[in-house]
Amino acid sequence: MDMNAYLSMFIDESNDHLQSLNENLLRLESEPEDLSIVQVIFRSAHTLKGMSATMGFEDLASLTHEMENVLDLVRNEKLKMDNFIFDTLFKGLDALESMVQDIIGGGTGRADVSAIVALLQSIFKGEYKNESASAASAASADGSSGSEGILDEFQSSVLLQSIEAGHSVFHTVVTIREDCMLKAARAYMVFDFLERSGEVVKSQPSVQDIEQEKFERSFTVFTISSINQEELKNGIESVSEIESAVVTQLDSESLFQLGGRPTGASSPAGTQSAASAAPAPAAAASSDAKAAKAQTAAASAAPSGQGGSAALSRTIRVDIERLDALMNLFSELLIDRVRLEQLASEIRRTELSETVEHMSRVSGDLQNIVLKLRMVPVESVFNRFPRMVRDLAKSLDKKIDLVITGAETELDRTVIDEIGDPLVHLLRNSLDHGVEPIPDRIAAGKEETGTVHLRAFHSGNHVFIEIEDDGRGINKEKVTQIAIKNGVITADEATRLTDNEINMLIFAAGFSTADKISDISGRGVGLDVVKTKISSLGGHVTVESVEGKGSKFSIQLPLTLSIISAMLVKLGTEKYAIPLSSIVETGMVRREHIRKIHGNLMMEFRGSVIPIVSLSQVLQSPSYSEADEAETEIVVIRKGEKLVAVMVDEFISQSDIVLKSLGKYLTNIETISGATILGDGQVALIIDPNALIK
Amino acid sequence: MGEEMKVIVFGLADEEYGIEVDKVRTIERMLPITRVPKTPAFIKGVINLRGVVLPVIDLRGRFGLSESEPTENSRIIIVAANDLEVGFIVDAANDVIDIDSDNIDSPPEVVGGIKAKYLRGVAKIGDNRLLIMLNLSEVLNKNEIIQLEQLEG
Numbered sequence: 001m002d003m004n005a006y007l008s009m010f011i012d013e014s015n016d017h018l019q020s021l022n023e024n025l026l027r028l029e030s031e032p033e034d035l036s037i038v039q040v041i042f043r044s045a046h047t048l049k050g051m052s053a054t055m056g057f058e059d060l061a062s063l064t065h066e067m068e069n070v071l072d073l074v075r076n077e078k079l080k081m082d083n084f085i086f087d088t089l090f091k092g093l094d095a096l097e098s099m100v101q102d103i104i105g106g107g108t109g110r111a112d113v114s115a116i117v118a119l120l121q122s123i124f125k126g127e128y129k130n131e132s133a134s135a136a137s138a139a140s141a142d143g144s145s146g147s148e149g150i151l152d153e154f155q156s157s158v159l160l161q162s163i164e165a166g167h168s169v170f171h172t173v174v175t176i177r178e179d180c181m182l183k184a185a186r187a188y189m190v191f192d193f194l195e196r197s198g199e200v201v202k203s204q205p206s207v208q209d210i211e212q213e214k215f216e217r218s219f220t221v222f223t224i225s226s227i228n229q230e231e232l233k234n235g236i237e238s239v240s241e242i243e244s245a246v247v248t249q250l251d252s253e254s255l256f257q258l259g260g261r262p263t264g265a266s267s268p269a270g271t272q273s274a275a276s277a278a279p280a281p282a283a284a285a286s287s288d289a290k291a292a293k294a295q296t297a298a299a300s301a302a303p304s305g306q307g308g309s310a311a312l313s314r315t316i317r318v319d320i321e322r323l324d325a326l327m328n329l330f331s332e333l334l335i336d337r338v339r340l341e342q343l344a345s346e347i348r349r350t351e352l353s354e355t356v357e358h359m360s361r362v363s364g365d366l367q368n369i370v371l372k373l374r375m376v377p378v379e380s381v382f383n384r385f386p387r388m389v390r391d392l393a394k395s396l397d398k399k400i401d402l403v404i405t406g407a408e409t410e411l412d413r414t415v416i417d418e419i420g421d422p423l424v425h426l427l428r429n430s431l432d433h434g435v436e437p438i439p440d441r442i443a444a445g446k447e448e449t450g451t452v453h454l455r456a457f458h459s460g461n462h463v464f465i466e467i468e469d470d471g472r473g474i475n476k477e478k479v480t481q482i483a484i485k486n487g488v489i490t491a492d493e494a495t496r497l498t499d500n501e502i503n504m505l506i507f508a509a510g511f512s513t514a515d516k517i518s519d520i521s522g523r524g525v526g527l528d529v530v531k532t533k534i535s536s537l538g539g540h541v542t543v544e545s546v547e548g549k550g551s552k553f554s555i556q557l558p559l560t561l562s563i564i565s566a567m568l569v570k571l572g573t574e575k576y577a578i579p580l581s582s583i584v585e586t587g588m589v590r591r592e593h594i595r596k597i598h599g600n601l602m603m604e605f606r607g608s609v610i611p612i613v614s615l616s617q618v619l620q621s622p623s624y625s626e627a628d629e630a631e632t633e634i635v636v637i638r639k640g641e642k643l644v645a646v647m648v649d650e651f652i653s654q655s656d657i658v659l660k661s662l663g664k665y666l667t668n669i670e671t672i673s674g675a676t677i678l679g680d681g682q683v684a685l686i687i688d689p690n691a692l693i694k
Numbered sequence: 695m696g697e698e699m700k701v702i703v704f705g706l707a708d709e710e711y712g713i714e715v716d717k718v719r720t721i722e723r724m725l726p727i728t729r730v731p732k733t734p735a736f737i738k739g740v741i742n743l744r745g746v747v748l749p750v751i752d753l754r755g756r757f758g759l760s761e762s763e764p765t766e767n768s769r770i771i772i773v774a775a776n777d778l779e780v781g782f783i784v785d786a787a788n789d790v791i792d793i794d795s796d797n798i799d800s801p802p803e804v805v806g807g808i809k810a811k812y813l814r815g816v817a818k819i820g821d822n823r824l825l826i827m828l829n830l831s832e833v834l835n836k837n838e839i840i841q842l843e844q845l846e847g
Contacts, residue, residue: 332745574729619731660747662730662740665778665834670732675740675747683728683742 007103010055012317014100017048019383021093025086026386032081035074042071048096054178057109060099066120067092073124088119090387151222155202156255162224163252168198170225170232171254173246175218180241184213189239191221197235198225217243222250320413323374327562330370331658334563337363338655339679367563367656374562375410378456378465381420382407385427385454392431399449400435406456411463415557418537419465422530426467426553427452429527434471434551444548446470460581462539463559468552474545476502483508503543503551507531538659538673540690542640562659566676567635568652568684571616572623575684576648577657577676582689584636584643586651591630603645605636610643613692618671624649639693646692659686696796701817703789703825704771707759711784712793712817712825719772719779721787724764741781743772750781756833757812775830791825793817798827 021044028037045068052060067089073079095113103109151159163169174190176183187210194200200207202222205215225232229247236245248254337360344356382404393400411419435441435450442448453468479502480494488508489497497505507527534541538558545551558564558581566577567586594612595602601612612634616624626632626647634645657676660683662669673688700715720743727739727750736755740747750770754761767786772779798815814827 335745621731622729662747663749663779665749665780666730666733666737666740669730672730672732675728677742677745677747681742682726683740683747685728685730685740 006055010051011100011104013051014048014103017044017051018093018097018100020044021048021096022387023383025089025093026390028081029086029390035077038071038075042068042075045071052109057099057103059110059113060096060103063092063095063099063113063117066117066124069124070120079123079126085123088116088123090391092116092120151202155222158201159222159224159250159255160252163250163255168225168228169250169255170223170229171248171250172221172223172232172236173218173244174221174236175243175245177241177243178217183215183217184211186239186241187211187215187219190236190242190245193235193239194221194223194225194232197227197232198223318373323413326370327374330367331562333363334367334656334658335677335679342679364656371412371563374413376413376416377408377410378416378419378463379407381416381423382454382456384420385423388424389427389431389452392428396431396437398431398435398437400431401449401451402454403451404454409456409458409463411557412559412562414562415463415537418533419555419557422533422541422555423454423465423467425527425530426555427454430467430469430471430551430553434469434473436472440472444472458559462581463557465555465557466552468550470550473547473549473551474503474506474543475547479503479505500544503545506543507541532668536667538688540639563656564659565654566657566686567654568657568678569615569633569635569648570624570650570652571619571621572649574619574621574623575652575678575682576615576619577655577684577686578635578637578646578689579686580654582637582639584638586633586635588631589634589645589647591632603634605643605645608643610636610645612645612647614647615687615692616647616649618692637689637692639690642693644693646689657684657686696794698792699795701791701793701825701827702771702787703791704769704784704787705767706753706757706785710823710825712791712827713771713773713830715790717773717775717830719774722770722772722781724768724783725770738783741770743781746779748772748779748781750783753782753784753833773830773834775834778834780834791819793819793825 021041024037024041024044028034028041031037045064049061049064049068052058052064070079070085070089074081074085079085092113095111095116099109099111102111159169172194174187176186180186191200191203191207191210200221200223203210204220209215210219223232227235229249233245233247236242236247337356340356341360344353385404386402389400389402430452435452436444436446438448441450451470453466455464455466455468457464476499480489480497483489483502483505484491484494486508488505494502507530531541534555534557539556541553541555543551543553558579565580567580567583568575568577570576589603589612593603595609597609601614602609603612604610614626615621616626626649632647633649633651634647636643636645638644657678660675660677662672662675671688671691672685674686675683676686678684701712702715702718702721703710703712705711722743725741725743727741729739730737730749736752738750738752738755740749752761762785764783765785767788769784769787770781771784771787772781774780797819798817800815812829812833814829817825817827819825
């Protein structure tokens with residue numbers, strides 16, 4: 001069978017499962033008593049194991065298997081989660097993630113996981129810490145009564161007596177190859193062999209079912225045998241088309257664990273199950289003695305699985321490259337549409353105008369759909385943060401709660417892809433510099449646990465992402481000093497800065513307030529990188545801070561990076577586009593209404609006085625100057641609370657424009673955020689309104 | 695014998711220059727150029743090349759030669775190197791020739807100073823023809839541009 005056809009599906013689903021494992025483990029960490037979460041985790045791990053084994057990623061399967069073993073004990077209340085177990089499970093998850101990454105990168109997904117496996121096994125055996133073993137054994141009594149035994153009382157007593165009489169009792173999971181045509185026949189051959197070498201006490205599913213091929217790929221048998229473990233395994237595996245036989249020799253404890261009912265006083269209270277006695281370093285086994293339990297788990301999961309597939313069939317996964325191609329084609333169409341509209345208005349034929357109008361409406365709807373297709377909830381970025389914050393807080397020895405709100409807020413895929421790194425940087429900054437160490441917090445009369453809020457929300461044509469901590473805030477004195485020392489500002493300038501401007505200094509290039517370079521931040525990369533990145537996305541970042549109370553970073557991002565509504569304006573022979581989202585209104589101003597205040601041009605606008613900016617001056621326009629005009633067109637733009645009137649030559653029209661980058665050669669051009677192609681094929685530059693407001 | 699390579703030959707201020715053919719995307723006639731403010735003078739602006747916005751550099755300006763008005767023969771050579779795609783305005787582009795890499799000498803001492811960096815060497819073709827081979831990655835080096843600006847400014 002060609003596995004490559006399934007590889008992308010495998011990768012997608014593995015990522016989903018890993019994500020869910022991560023999330024739910026974190027949830028469990030905050031609510032360790034909630035066993036329903038353990039069930040979800042267990043099911044994810046189990047599915048992942050099955051998928052990996054099917055695809056032949058043995059290391060992945062075996063590590064998941066070990067994790068599953070531990071989770072199974074927890075699920076059956078035979079083991080209580082503690083920090084050590086959480087840490088080990090998280091380590092396991094990290095290893096799984098890097099293996100899946102390797103597979104994505106075209107690798108084999110192999111990795112040396114023996115250290116983590118050993119840790120997991122020690123947890124499983126209860127060796128890692130004695131007190132947990134005793135706790136587990138105390139819990140085992142009611143745990144066992146809850147679990148359905150595979151063996152009935154008669155069968156288990158037969159097996160138990162055999163063990164006590166010194167016979168070898170084996171639990172065997174036989175897995176038949178997936179491409180096997182006659183499963184029942186192969187199963188028959190296995191039974192034939194088992195019966196020749198001993199006695200079959202119980203099989204799961206029943207012999208009748210197996211004969212009628214009513215089983216998936218594996219079945220479990222309990223046998224009393226005259227041959228040893230190795231011979232039994234080899235004997236079964238010598239039957240053709242058998243993928244594996246996992247043979248476990250049972251003792252009274254593991255028998256009880258594996259499905260025996262508590263038989264009164266003889267019921268031993270142990271935390272070990274058969275698998276712990278499993279011979280092989282589990283790395284070799286793709287499926288294992290656990291399959292018996294796994295089957296019950298699969299059975300219980302099946303109904304919900306069917307429900308899930310019904311919901312799944314309503315969505316499809318689309319390769320993002322196809323969406324990008326669709327987007328590019330659509331933007332070509334949009335340019336032609338604008339051209340057609342122009343032609344229609346010149347030619348003035350009713351039929352043409354009507355057709356073009358209809359086409360415009362259809363393409364408008366199409367545009368909405370295409371854009372919506374590209375929208376992804378920020379969740380896909382946010383969901384890696386709880387884990388990151390947990391690990392960081394541990395390494396910093398701080399207690400930090402991360403509160404995420406608005407994870408369902410949607411953003412264009414291209415923005416999502418780019419926004420992760422800046423957010424990581426800001427979060428690290430909050431954790432490292434913002435939230436104080438525990439003693440400092442107590443001294444400051446705060447709670448031990450710091451809170452970091454991560455919020456996303458829509459507002460108009462923008463999405464805002466905020467990171468707010470209740471830490472120590474920005475030390476303005478220190479910031480000013482460092483800024484002067486690093487030559488960012490002069491001492492003279494420093495005295496004139498407002499509080500907000502001082503806060504913004506931390507975004508200046510080459511700035512770091514960290515006294516010493518820590519592991520987390522201060523690797524020579526400052527917040528200026530964050531600012532540059534966000535600007536390149538067409539957004540901007542601000543910071544508010546109250547010393548001793550905390551800081552809030554606020555990132556404003558455009559909804560989409562591909563198509564925006566803009567006002568096209570003229571400056572002499574040149575045409576520019578101003579994004580509509582920042583335009584408050586357009587109007588005219590007479591020359592005599594322009595006033596000079598402290599050398600700055602100002603005008604009255606709706607009862608307040610706002611500055612006037614000459615676009616032709618800012619852009620060094622060669623063919624236009626408003627100086628000799630009695631009346632000038634103005635565009636009033638907004639950035640937060642601030643308003644500015646921008647003088648232009650002439651308005652052309654409002655239009656949907658396709659954003660194009662200026663390429664890698666022209667980067668960081670002040671006041672220009674990109675380019676677009678107009679209907680006539682000309683390139684028009686897009687003004688960055690934020691750059692016009694100081 | 696060294697390696698044979700195909701070279702696009704173009705003229706610039708009475709001299710002939712060469713760029714390896716695999717670095718050249720297309721050669722276009724002059725197109726409308728949109729000025730981009732706040733860029734060095736030799737960056738003429740951006741063009742729309744079949745839906746892609748590309749910056750255009752006046753190679754005369756880049757080499758510190760006197761700039762001239764475009765003529766009938768002026769061409770925009772679209773080159774791609776170091777992940778960058780840029781158009782060069784040249785006086786004329788009319789030849790593709792094969793040269794032997796053995797025939798490329800390092801630039802003569804006379805061509806000293808900052809310009810030497812842009813040159814990969816000088817190729818002799820035929821009896822009396824010299825071709826100046828461009829070092830594209832240096833010509834497109836943006837850090838260098840800043841330096842040059844400071845020198846000029």
